[in-house]
Amino acid sequence: MKTRRYDLDWLRVGVFALLIFYHVGMFFVPWGWHLKNEVLYPELRWPMSFVNQWRLPILFVISGMGTYYAYAFRSPGQYTRERLRRLLIPLLFGMLVIVPPQVYLERLARGQFTGSYWAYLTGPAFSGIYPEGNISWHHLWFLPYLLVFSLLLAVPFRQIKDHPGALVQWVRKRLQQPWGWLTFLLPLYLWEAFLEPFFNVTHALIGDWFALANFGTLFFYGFLLVAAGTDFWEHAKRHRRRNLLLGVLSYAALALLWQIPDTTLRHFTEAGVKVFNLWTWIFVLFGYAAAYLNRPSSALRYSNRAVYPFYILHQTLTLILAYFLLGTGWGFWPKCLILLGGTFGGSWLLYQYVILPIRPLHPFFGLKPQKPRGGAREKGTPGQEP
Numbered sequence: 548m549k550t551r552r553y554d555l556d557w558l559r560v561g562v563f564a565l566l567i568f569y570h571v572g573m574f575f576v577p578w579g580w581h582l583k584n585e586v587l588y589p590e591l592r593w594p595m596s597f598v599n600q601w602r603l604p605i606l607f608v609i610s611g612m613g614t615y616y617a618y619a620f621r622s623p624g625q626y627t628r629e630r631l632r633r634l635l636i637p638l639l640f641g642m643l644v645i646v647p648p649q650v651y652l653e654r655l656a657r658g659q660f661t662g663s664y665w666a667y668l669t670g671p672a673f674s675g676i677y678p679e680g681n682i683s684w685h686h687l688w689f690l691p692y693l694l695v696f697s698l699l700l701a702v703p704f705r706q707i708k709d710h711p712g713a714l715v716q717w718v719r720k721r722l723q724q725p726w727g728w729l730t731f732l733l734p735l736y737l738w739e740a741f742l743e744p745f746f747n748v749t750h751a752l753i754g755d756w757f758a759l760a761n762f763g764t765l766f767f768y769g770f771l772l773v774a775a776g777t778d779f780w781e782h783a784k785r786h787r788r789r790n791l792l793l794g795v796l797s798y799a800a801l802a803l804l805w806q807i808p809d810t811t812l813r814h815f816t817e818a819g820v821k822v823f824n825l826w827t828w829i830f831v832l833f834g835y836a837a838a839y840l841n842r843p844s845s846a847l848r849y850s851n852r853a854v855y856p857f858y859i860l861h862q863t864l865t866l867i868l869a870y871f872l873l874g875t876g877w878g879f880w881p882k883c884l885i886l887l888g889g890t891f892g893g894s895w896l897l898y899q900y901v902i903l904p905i906r907p908l909h910p911f912f913g914l915k916p917q918k919p920r921g922g923a924r925e926k927g928t929p930g931q932e933p
């Protein structure tokens with residue numbers, strides 16, 4: 548049984564909280580999204596593009612890490628059943644209940660449908676695949692990808708966990724070297740340089756080959772890094788200041804590359820800088836979390852359980868609020884604060900006063916039965932859901 552990594556839990560909670568800020572920003576930034584404010588703010592692209600480099604990669608790394616801890620007390624069969632229960636049920640529920648209001652509001656805003664929500668539900672809501680049709684998993688796309696990776700790697704992960712062997716030893720040796728962490732970049736660079744130009748990320752799962760290769764590799768890396776034991780945590784903590792400087796410099800280099808006309812040379816250079824930047828920031832975040840956040844708290848216990856329902860609920864609430872803010876003429880800050888406050892507040896109200904008290908709802912939001920509190924050092928599965 549492994550001792551719980553509270554820093555991993557804090558990172559998971561923090562990255563999913565950041566996702567709410569990111570989706571609120573999508574209402575204002577000049578990138579494609581379901582609803583757009585009448586006034587767009589191009590300058591928002593810079594902080595959002597910075598976050599965008601590492602926010603999804605670190606989620607898959609954290610999920611791979613959680614898988615390692617889950618195998619401390621589960622067989623591959625038990626793990627597979629648990630994955631189906633915790634990922635597939637919320638996904639299907641989300642596609643049937645949580646996501647349809649998002650598509651409905653988008654159709655209304657674009658003049659593609661007129662009528663009540665009931666008319667939409669009993670009419671075109673479940674016909675065709677989005678974007679041409681209306682069936683979609685929208686922001687819940689993370690769940691089917693994670694489910695596929697979990698099922699495909701269930702048996703290999705169990706074998707690595709039980710018999711670490713040469714692969715884990717190789718990882719440990721790399722992490723014992725100051726620059727050995729960079730050897731993990733080669734597969735990520737190959738996907739970025741040779742797959743990404745031909746397979747844009749669609750989040751459709753089928754045919755989304757770059758995303759499958761890239762996120763699957765990061766999920767696998769997460770498992771291997773934790774399998775390396777204290778070597779990973781010590782490496783990340785020891786070199787966190789150096790990596791922070793490298794992260795700032797590599798993002799600055801990336802921003803400069805984006806100003807250069809697209810050529811073959813720029814593409815291969817950008818691919819290298821991009822994967823270096825995302826991998827560096829992942830190690831930065833793990834390093835500082837290991838140094839300062841590896842401690843329990845009542846706030847963490849609450850947030851760690853609430854984060855999955857918040858993830859499932861948040862984008863629907865954001866889009867409902869955004870729809871009613873369209874055409875009001877209010878400025879950026881009033882709208883932004885309403886969207887943030889309404890999304891966080893609405894998610895909390897639904898979680899605290901609807902989802903938690905009604906136990907039959909728990910499986911639809913990925914909640915496990917509440918376990919009794921332990922002592923100061925809990926046992927459990929950190930960083931596991933969603």
